[in-house]
Amino acid sequence: MIESDKLKNVQPLDGFDWDAYEQGDTYGDVSKEDLVNTYDQSLNKVNDKEVVMGTVTAMNKREVVVNIGYKSDGVVSMNEFRYNPDLKIGDEVEVYIESQEDKKGQLVLSHKKARVSRSWDRVNEALEKDEVIKGYIKCRTKGGMIVDVFGIEAFLPGSQIDVKPIRDYDVFVGKTMEFKVVKINHEFKNVVVSHKALIEAELEQQKKDIISKLEKGQVLEGTVKNITSYGVFIDLGGVDGLIHITDLSWGRVQHPEEVVKLDEKINVVILDFDDDKKRIALGLKQLTPHPWDALNADLKVGDKVKGKVVVMADYGAFIEIAPGVEGLIHVSEMSWTQHLRSAQDFMKVGDEVEAIVLTLDRDERKMSLGIKQLKPDPWENIEEKYPVGSKHTAKVRNFTNFGVFAEIEEGVDGLIHISDLSWTKKIKHPSEITQIGADIDVQVLEIDKENRRLSLGHKQLEENPWDVFETIFTVGSVHEGTVIEMVDKGAVIALPYGVEGFATPKHLVKEDGSQAQVEEKLEFKVIEFNKDSKRIIVSHSKVYEDERPEAKEAAEKKTKRTKKENDAPQMTSTSAEKTTLGDIEELAALKEKLSGENK
Numbered sequence: 001m002i003e004s005d006k007l008k009n010v011q012p013l014d015g016f017d018w019d020a021y022e023q024g025d026t027y028g029d030v031s032k033e034d035l036v037n038t039y040d041q042s043l044n045k046v047n048d049k050e051v052v053m054g055t056v057t058a059m060n061k062r063e064v065v066v067n068i069g070y071k072s073d074g075v076v077s078m079n080e081f082r083y084n085p086d087l088k089i090g091d092e093v094e095v096y097i098e099s100q101e102d103k104k105g106q107l108v109l110s111h112k113k114a115r116v117s118r119s120w121d122r123v124n125e126a127l128e129k130d131e132v133i134k135g136y137i138k139c140r141t142k143g144g145m146i147v148d149v150f151g152i153e154a155f156l157p158g159s160q161i162d163v164k165p166i167r168d169y170d171v172f173v174g175k176t177m178e179f180k181v182v183k184i185n186h187e188f189k190n191v192v193v194s195h196k197a198l199i200e201a202e203l204e205q206q207k208k209d210i211i212s213k214l215e216k217g218q219v220l221e222g223t224v225k226n227i228t229s230y231g232v233f234i235d236l237g238g239v240d241g242l243i244h245i246t247d248l249s250w251g252r253v254q255h256p257e258e259v260v261k262l263d264e265k266i267n268v269v270i271l272d273f274d275d276d277k278k279r280i281a282l283g284l285k286q287l288t289p290h291p292w293d294a295l296n297a298d299l300k301v302g303d304k305v306k307g308k309v310v311v312m313a314d315y316g317a318f319i320e321i322a323p324g325v326e327g328l329i330h331v332s333e334m335s336w337t338q339h340l341r342s343a344q345d346f347m348k349v350g351d352e353v354e355a356i357v358l359t360l361d362r363d364e365r366k367m368s369l370g371i372k373q374l375k376p377d378p379w380e381n382i383e384e385k386y387p388v389g390s391k392h393t394a395k396v397r398n399f400t401n402f403g404v405f406a407e408i409e410e411g412v413d414g415l416i417h418i419s420d421l422s423w424t425k426k427i428k429h430p431s432e433i434t435q436i437g438a439d440i441d442v443q444v445l446e447i448d449k450e451n452r453r454l455s456l457g458h459k460q461l462e463e464n465p466w467d468v469f470e471t472i473f474t475v476g477s478v479h480e481g482t483v484i485e486m487v488d489k490g491a492v493i494a495l496p497y498g499v500e501g502f503a504t505p506k507h508l509v510k511e512d513g514s515q516a517q518v519e520e521k522l523e524f525k526v527i528e529f530n531k532d533s534k535r536i537i538v539s540h541s542k543v544y545e546d547e548r549p550e551a552k553e554a555a556e557k558k559t560k561r562t563k564k565e566n567d568a569p570q571m572t573s574t575s576a577e578k579t580t581l582g583d584i585e586e587l588a589a590l591k592e593k594l595s596g597e598n599k
Contacts, residue, residue, distance in 0.1 A: 051114045054095045056087065066095055066109055074109030081111060083136035083148050085176050094118070112151050119150035123191055127181040135179050135193060140169050147179065147193055154181075160194035163203055164225055164235060167262070207238040214280070216270055219287070224264045232256045234268055234282055241280035243268060248284050250291045250324025252310045259284070291324030292365045301357050305369070309351045317343050319355060319369055326367070329355055333370035336378055336411025346371075378411045379452050386412065386444050386454065391461060394442045396434050404430045406440055406456060414454025416442060421458050426492075426500055433458075466531045469499060473526050473536055478543060481524045483508075483516050491516065493524055493538055500536075501526075507539035516540060 054066035057073060064076045064087070074095060081087050096113035126133050135147040135154065144157040156179070158166055166172075179193040222234035222241065231244045248259045260266060268282040299305070307321035316330040334346045347353060355369035378385070386392065386408065394406035397413060404421070407413040421433050434440050446455035473479070473495070481493040481501060490504040501524065508516040516522055525546070528537035 074107040115151035154191035203238040241282040327369040414456040501538040
């Protein structure tokens with residue numbers, strides 16, 4: 001009923017020209033051209049290559065529709081608005097008119113070009129007014145980031161991203177952040193921005209508040225900001241403090257990373273700070289009791305403990321038996337041996353060892369340990385284990401001009417005097433007989449338990465050949481010898497069986513008056529034999545002098561040789577080479593033969 005009433009009230013326009021409408025003329029008294037002009041005047045006057053303001057009328061993930069008051073709207077790619085994630089319908093934006101109409105009749109706009117065309121003016125204005133601007137972080141670059149600011153690529157140094165060091169720059173890529181322009185280089189068209197500058201002012205105030213309240217002994221919560229080889233920097237909320245590596249733990253720390261981690265929140269105590277409170281020394285270990293105070297009260301000298309080697313030195317090793325409780329094992333307490341050795345020969349850092357407590361001073365917090373005490377002292381029963389006369393194999397440890405130091409077992413060593421190395425050979429230096437590290441057979445001659453020394457002999461393992469030589473090199477006997485060395489008071493003569501004799505210069509004169517020379521083979525007469533001092537004096541001149549008639553007659557009147565002397569064979573040698581101690585058996589056999597003949 002209501003609808004029908006409305007229809008009844010609808011009336012045609014008064015004065016409408018129905019005849020003109022039938023003929024196609026719908027404009028009435030106003031011409032088409034006038035209407036077009038009127039419509040054109042209702043639109044904004046725009047020109048190509050011009051920057052104008054527009055209003056966002058629609059948007060999706062890919063495009064933004066902008067109305068600039070023109071007969072058609074323009075479409076701008078959403079990528080050009082990445083720097084402004086808060087963009088919404090109704091916002092006014094700047095656009096650059098690239099073309100009023102493309103092939104499809106579409107208005108072509110660009111927001112990016114609009115920003116660039118005015119970017120330098122805005123950047124300069126932001127620097128002058130210390131204005132906060134927004135920028136879009138596009139990508140990483142060496143030393144920092146590239147930021148889109150008003151369409152200009154600005155540089156954000158890594159040190160200007162935040163007040164704390166940034167370890168992962170990639171997490172900032174694609175983010176929109178606020179910045180301040182800190183530097184512009186017009187010559188190279190460079191712009192440097194900073195995000196750190198925005199928060200520094202706020203932090204500076206926080207820093208003043210924190211510093212004003214600092215007190216020694218105060219416990220604060222902080223965040224591990226940076227770790228170095230010498231300590232840890234802690235952010236106390238705008239103020240940095242340093243925990244030195246020695247204040248991280250009561251125990252030894254090789255590197256701070258063993259105790260703390262980056263970005264970890266920890267409690268620290270203020271140990272000290274300078275007058276300006278710019279340098280703050282912090283401590284972590286001071287929040288726990290000293291380990292020595294918690295050390296077992298029953299621990300005493302003589303107890304056995306276990307620990308780990310934490311530090312090595314030439315003079316010893318430091319053993320940690322509990323965190324912060326260390327004892328020193330001096331190198332002299334590592335072995336019963338008397339030879340100087342380095343502690344590195346016995347152990348290394350990280351080794352788990354057992355030791356005996358030798359000294360303990362709780363007040364000074366010092367402890368000395370020993371590991372040789374875990375083994376019995378070899379000198380306790382030295383007379384039973386190595387009695388005088390017993391034979392053993394030892395190892396040569398050291399040489400001196402007067403003998404050889406040899407070790408029978410660890411901690412038990414003795415001296416072989418140079419005179420006890422050989423029965424026959426006159427040794428100038430022990431290296432003529434043996435070498436360091438070699439094995440050598442020895443016989444115990446004497447024990448000095450108080451000074452922990454043995455007197456050893458090497459030649460005593462074989463029979464004394466001088467008992468045989470006494471029957472061979474009798475006074476007056478003649479033997480072939482070789483001059484092997486000239487010395488100040490005469491010459492050394494090599495005689496048979498490796499024996500050496502000595503001749504003074506006057507006994508080296510040959511029958512023609514010339515002097516005997518080195519390597520010359522001649523006959524020598526024994527003029528003196530001393531078994532105790534192992535000395536044989538010989539003469540070449542006596543050989544031919546005693547052959548003269550007057551000399552023979554005088555000799556016969558003076559002394560009469562015994563049958564033993566007359567019957568003794570004249571021992572000669574076709575070679576001046578020295579024999580070894582292995583010829584002793586041959587000499588013993590010769591001695592028996594001579595004894596049989598005398599009988």
